[in-house]
Amino acid sequence: MKQGNGTVPRIGVYVCHCGTNIAGNVDVKAVVDFASKLPGVVVAREYKYMCSDPGQSLIKNDIREKNLNRVIVASCSPHLHEHTFRHATLEGGQNPYLFHMVNIREQVSWVTEDKMSATEKAKALVEAAVYRVRYHEALETKEVPVNPDVLIIGGGIAGITAALTLANAGKKVYLVERDYSIGGHMAKFDKTFPTLDCASCILTPKMTAVKDHPNIHLFTYSEILEIDGYVGNFTARILKKPRYVIEDRCIGCYVCVEHCVYKTPKFPSEFDEGLGLRKPVFIPFPQAVPLIAAIDPETCIEFKSHRCKKTCQEACRDLVGRDAIDFTQREEVVEVQVGAIIVATGFKTFDARRIPEYGYGRYPNVYTSLEIERLVNSSGPTGGEIVMRDGRKPRRVGIIHCVGSRDRNFNPWCSRVCCMYSLKLAHLVRERTGAEVYNFYIDIRTPGKGYEEFYEKLMQEGVHFIRGKVAEVTDWTITPEETGKLVIRVEDSLVGVVRRIPVDMVILSVGLEPRDDAEEVRRQLNISCSSEGWFLERHPKLAPVSTFTDGIFIAGACQGPKDIPDTVAQAGAAAAEALALIDRGSVELEPNIAVIDEQKCSGCHVCIALCPYSAIAFNEEKNVAVINEALCKGCGVCVGTCPSKAITQQLFTDEELLAEIEGVLLV
Amino acid sequence: MAYVYYPGCSLKGTGVSYEKSLLATFKRLNIPLQELDDWNCCGATSYMSISEEQALLLSARNLALASENDGDIIAPCSACYMILNRTANILRDDRTLRQKIVEKLKNVGLEHLNLSVRVRHPLDVLVNDVGLDTIRSAVVNKLTGLRVFPYYGCLIVRPGNGFDHPTYPTSLDRLLEALGCEVIDHPLKTRCCGGSLTGTLEEVGVRLVYILLKEAKKRGAHTLATLCALCQFNLDVYQEKAARKYNEAFDFPILFFTQLVAFALGANPRDIGLEHHFVPAEQVFEMVR
Numbered sequence: 001m002k003q004g005n006g007t008v009p010r011i012g013v014y015v016c017h018c019g020t021n022i023a024g025n026v027d028v029k030a031v032v033d034f035a036s037k038l039p040g041v042v043v044a045r046e047y048k049y050m051c052s053d054p055g056q057s058l059i060k061n062d063i064r065e066k067n068l069n070r071v072i073v074a075s076c077s078p079h080l081h082e083h084t085f086r087h088a089t090l091e092g093g094q095n096p097y098l099f100h101m102v103n104i105r106e107q108v109s110w111v112t113e114d115k116m117s118a119t120e121k122a123k124a125l126v127e128a129a130v131y132r133v134r135y136h137e138a139l140e141t142k143e144v145p146v147n148p149d150v151l152i153i154g155g156g157i158a159g160i161t162a163a164l165t166l167a168n169a170g171k172k173v174y175l176v177e178r179d180y181s182i183g184g185h186m187a188k189f190d191k192t193f194p195t196l197d198c199a200s201c202i203l204t205p206k207m208t209a210v211k212d213h214p215n216i217h218l219f220t221y222s223e224i225l226e227i228d229g230y231v232g233n234f235t236a237r238i239l240k241k242p243r244y245v246i247e248d249r250c251i252g253c254y255v256c257v258e259h260c261v262y263k264t265p266k267f268p269s270e271f272d273e274g275l276g277l278r279k280p281v282f283i284p285f286p287q288a289v290p291l292i293a294a295i296d297p298e299t300c301i302e303f304k305s306h307r308c309k310k311t312c313q314e315a316c317r318d319l320v321g322r323d324a325i326d327f328t329q330r331e332e333v334v335e336v337q338v339g340a341i342i343v344a345t346g347f348k349t350f351d352a353r354r355i356p357e358y359g360y361g362r363y364p365n366v367y368t369s370l371e372i373e374r375l376v377n378s379s380g381p382t383g384g385e386i387v388m389r390d391g392r393k394p395r396r397v398g399i400i401h402c403v404g405s406r407d408r409n410f411n412p413w414c415s416r417v418c419c420m421y422s423l424k425l426a427h428l429v430r431e432r433t434g435a436e437v438y439n440f441y442i443d444i445r446t447p448g449k450g451y452e453e454f455y456e457k458l459m460q461e462g463v464h465f466i467r468g469k470v471a472e473v474t475d476w477t478i479t480p481e482e483t484g485k486l487v488i489r490v491e492d493s494l495v496g497v498v499r500r501i502p503v504d505m506v507i508l509s510v511g512l513e514p515r516d517d518a519e520e521v522r523r524q525l526n527i528s529c530s531s532e533g534w535f536l537e538r539h540p541k542l543a544p545v546s547t548f549t550d551g552i553f554i555a556g557a558c559q560g561p562k563d564i565p566d567t568v569a570q571a572g573a574a575a576a577e578a579l580a581l582i583d584r585g586s587v588e589l590e591p592n593i594a595v596i597d598e599q600k601c602s603g604c605h606v607c608i609a610l611c612p613y614s615a616i617a618f619n620e621e622k623n624v625a626v627i628n629e630a631l632c633k634g635c636g637v638c639v640g641t642c643p644s645k646a647i648t649q650q651l652f653t654d655e656e657l658l659a660e661i662e663g664v665l666l667v
Numbered sequence: 668m669a670y671v672y673y674p675g676c677s678l679k680g681t682g683v684s685y686e687k688s689l690l691a692t693f694k695r696l697n698i699p700l701q702e703l704d705d706w707n708c709c710g711a712t713s714y715m716s717i718s719e720e721q722a723l724l725l726s727a728r729n730l731a732l733a734s735e736n737d738g739d740i741i742a743p744c745s746a747c748y749m750i751l752n753r754t755a756n757i758l759r760d761d762r763t764l765r766q767k768i769v770e771k772l773k774n775v776g777l778e779h780l781n782l783s784v785r786v787r788h789p790l791d792v793l794v795n796d797v798g799l800d801t802i803r804s805a806v807v808n809k810l811t812g813l814r815v816f817p818y819y820g821c822l823i824v825r826p827g828n829g830f831d832h833p834t835y836p837t838s839l840d841r842l843l844e845a846l847g848c849e850v851i852d853h854p855l856k857t858r859c860c861g862g863s864l865t866g867t868l869e870e871v872g873v874r875l876v877y878i879l880l881k882e883a884k885k886r887g888a889h890t891l892a893t894l895c896a897l898c899q900f901n902l903d904v905y906q907e908k909a910a911r912k913y914n915e916a917f918d919f920p921i922l923f924f925t926q927l928v929a930f931a932l933g934a935n936p937r938d939i940g941l942e943h944h945f946v947p948a949e950q951v952f953e954m955v956r
Contacts, residue, residue: 356835362852472834474854476882 009040009134012068013126014059016050016075018105023048025109027119031074034123038130042066051081056088063092070133074102074126079548080539095138097591097651102129124664131663135655139591144630146232147339148582149174153224153521156184157564158344158556160206161571162578167215169579174336175210176219176238181288182207184346188271188370190377190384192564193424194454200287200379207289217336220290225333227524230630231551232339232587242329243294249324252291256281256325259315261308267299269381273371276381281312281325286379295325302327340551340578343535344571345521347557350404350411350510357472358403358508363486364389366473366506369421376428386433394435394505398488399426400470401441405511413532415511416561419445422509423455426463429507438464438501440490448563466501468493473506512561525552534560545574550587553577592651593632594639598624600646607638607647669699669738670792673729675709675747682744682896684940688925689743689789691939695932696797696805700741703732709747710754720767726754727768727780734781743789743925745822745895751786758782788823789925790894791830794838799845807933809847810955815927816888817843818879819856820898833857839924843892846931851886855879860898865905876901877909880917890951892924899923903945920948930955 013035017023028046036044043062047055050073062068071094073085078101086096104122112118150166152159155177163175181187187207189199210216225237245256257279265277271284278284280300283293295303295312302308313325352360352368359366365388367375378384387393399422405415419441426437444465446455459465468490477483478500485502492499514533515521522529527547528536535554538546545553555574556567581587603623608616615631616638618624627638627647639649648654670693678686693700708714710726729751733740742748758765759782769780793802817839824836831838834857840850860879865872879902883891893899903921910917926939930952941948 356832357854359854472854476854 007069009070010042010066010068011038011040011070011072011130011133012059012062012066013038013041013044013130014050014055014071014073014075015044015046015104015122015126016055016073017046017048018075018109019048022075022105022109025112025115025118026104026122027115030119031104031122031126035126035130038127040070040134041130042068050075051084056084056091059085059088060092063089063094068092069094069098070136071099072102072126072129072133073099074104074122074129076105077103077107097139098133098136100129100133100136102126127666128660128663131659131666132656135653135659136651139650141588141591142629143586143588144232145586146582146584147234147337148172149336149338150340150342150578150582151176151234151236151336151338152342152344154184154344154346154556154558155179155182155210155218155220156344156346156556156567157186157203157206158346158558158567158571158574159184159342160203160210161568162342162344162555162575163210163216164206164213165572165575166578167213169575171215171579171582173216174219174236174238174338175216176222176224176236178221178223180221180243180284180292180294181290182210182218182220183287183289185370186564187285187287188273188377189373190380191424191428193420194448194450196424196427204287204289207287211289218290219334220292221294224521224524227341227526230589230633231549232581233630234338234341234551236336236338236341238334238336240332240334242331243292244297244300244325244327244329245293245295246324246326246329247290247292249322250292251320251322251324252283252288252293253320254283254293255320256293256312256316257283259311259319261301261311267296272374272381273368275371275374293324295327340553340581341525342553342555342571342574342578343521343525343527343547343558344555344574345515345518345558347512347561348515350415350513352403352508352510354410355403358400358470359473359475359486359506360508363473363475363506365394365486365504366508369418369425369507369509372425372429372507376425376432384432386429388505392504393433394429394503395433396436396438396485396501396503397426397429397433397505397507398438398440398473398486398501398503399507399509400473400488401439401509402469403508403510404513406442411511411513411532413511413561414445416445417563418509418511420448420451420454420563422507423458423463425507427458427461430461430463435504436464438466438488438503440466440468440470440488442467442469448565466490466492466494466499468499477502512557515558518558525549527552527554534558545570545577551581589630590634592634592649593629594627594634594636594647594649596625596627597646597648598622600644601625601642602644602646604643606641606643610637610641612637669701669736670741670787671733671736671738672700672702673706673709673733673740673742673747673751673786674702675706675742675744677744677746677896681900682923684943685743685896685899685923685925687938687940688923688929688934691929691934692789692793692925692932695929695934696801698797701736703729703736703740705732709742709744709750711746711750715750720764723754723757723764724768724771726750727758727772728775728777730755730782730784730786731772731777731780733784734779739785739787739792741787741789741792743894743896745788745820746897748786748788749822749825755782755784755786788830788894790823790838790842793928794842795830799841802842802928802932803845806846806931808931808955810843810927810931811847813848813927813951813955814851814887814889815843815848816851816853816883816886816891817856817924818860818891818893818898818902820893820895821857821859821862822895824857839892839894842924843927846927848927851883851888853882853886855882860893860895861901861905862897865901869908872901873905873909873912876905877913877915880906880909880919881913881915883919884915884917888919889954890920890922890948892922892927894924906946918946920944920946920951922948922951 089099268274269278297303317323374380482502553574555571601624710722714722861872861875
């Protein structure tokens, strides 16, 4: 066996049971016996929960009493508890980087039912660690100051809540929203479940507060181009798209809209889900924040032919005296420095056209739930009156739950909000029209404060509930009663018969999905996504708003489907986590970075071009490459490519890796 | 591209007008269509339920014969299309079964079983290989004003066969539009035609026929376009019974879609098998002229 780094290694090995998580599949005692006989091992122990206080005390006491200078814990993933055990090593009086962690849970006990091979693999990994740690050296961490400003991506209720919390704590916030106005999906809703309080009355004051807050810098109609840097010191490049209206001149007076050459609105309004119309120059909705007009170049005559009379511009200049319209406006890139980032990019709704048998897009009286939200909204395209596309008022309405959700053909997950919003819409439709309302559900899921009571209330109101997955919505009618109606065909699984329910209007309760560009955003921020595309939290229970990238937090439906109360709670949590980071003032950087041996460096520049983080500069005087410790992420690209073998990566030196391989192969 | 034509029993029997019009269509498009030499029964559904292995062997023999040729197999009958595809899928997935079948095929001198040979429906080939633009420009008798009720039947878009959406297919609609037809959108595109129930439980079978005919009438169709020999047979032959039973007059020529395509491409109406129909079909083409 090779010698280590000079000091005689005195190794302590601790094998964790993790309750039955590890001990259920790995013969822990056999691993401990095996470890105790390995060279350099002074003590080997097992314990039920190594991460608990008594577990950590074992390490600390052994370091003191048995003069350990290396510590190995074989337990779970380093993602979970590396920090815990490094800290215990430090408390015991040794440098934390003399500790090494072996993962025998996620990589051993959880992935097999074969106890024999699990135990053998655990032994091999432990032996590898024993060989490796002898090359470990005491490493120093570097502290860097944290920029106290925060970037929030997404101006829905999650982003708004987080921004206000941080701004009220005195932090400077940059809030970036892709759309013309903040408010997100919630701004489109009329009422919110289960209390039926008006969405506008609770949201719009917050939107105004964001606009007026001296600590919040709002970027609307803007997107993130690039994020650079690391925890405490990020640089974000923000693209401000042209709205062809100068923001600080516009007062939202609508004069330009009134004087557009189009006398009446002609183009589908995005905010009204296409149920209402707008002009090429428009304000998305009256409560928009900021209340600023925008011109859509896709529909504006001036952009298409350059032959418009530009009456909007003339009116703004001559009637209002603001001269805010600028057809030559260009996009602009702004760079900001922040210490923490909160991602609150929200969700998109399932495209109901993907289920053609439900008829969306074919039958005009089939609506998505988001369209109905606009239809029941008193500031919506019909002023809150529920009339169908053919102008009639519905007398019978069917609401189909789980459209695109809980379906192996589409999305396997439950979208969590659809049951409750379907009940809410059922209530509102019945209240406004007196229509008979039928809910078609697989299971009603109402776990939340006051939610089950709301369901009970709906049943008492006389809303019908039919349990069964709808087969199709069809205009194939048989009886006179069905004539002129849409027929919902469903197996009523409580009665055990196939039923045909004729209705005037169908509402599809579409599920929630990750946004189309979630993968792109994920890559930009270097965070993780679940296989479905939701952003991944650091721990599903104990770190629900942290990501695996320090300094970046997530909040709201971009992490998974959730309703407004849960979104707001998460946004508060994300703000608190960001505050904790900022107020600490500095962060320790992991020492797993690359180091250049100036003696060996030939100054060939190869590493500089390859570094993905631009962390390597060149010192002309000494003719050597120089790594910026703060920028290096420890990816190892330069280490592998240096032709002179002048670069090593701390914690992953050649000696350490070769010893580890040797240890694995020896068993 | 050359194709191997697998007629199956129906295109030589009740669906002979399907065969005539299919051949006429490919001739007008100058696409060679070579009938598979020495083909046998596809195995059909009834055999499958009695002895799966025998049925697969029967079906696989056709695939083995076709392996000697280049090019995809065209199987116009929906049942043949489904069963040949199913056989290829099963044998691709199940190694043991495949070995057995391969052995047995060798006993009768078929050395080669190429399971990557594709079994195609002519609708798929016309829409996706030939392409609608080619067809549109090859139309000489535009079917303007002809209101057609496209009917796919249950088999060809079953999940897994997959050249179109399993519940709301549109290939036939688009093809008919390219011929100039006025295509009627309706929700019964893949609803059952009655299948073999017309022979076993006639009351049920006739009711299913009636549902389709009634809906086509309600939506103002001049004719129904089918792509399966059994669908065409049921809707054509049992039309009179449905009319009598439900006391409603029907006079619907039930066409194979290939008859419409062949005619539009300029085939002689005498060559597309109109004489084999129960409900006189000539009226459709007189209407267009």
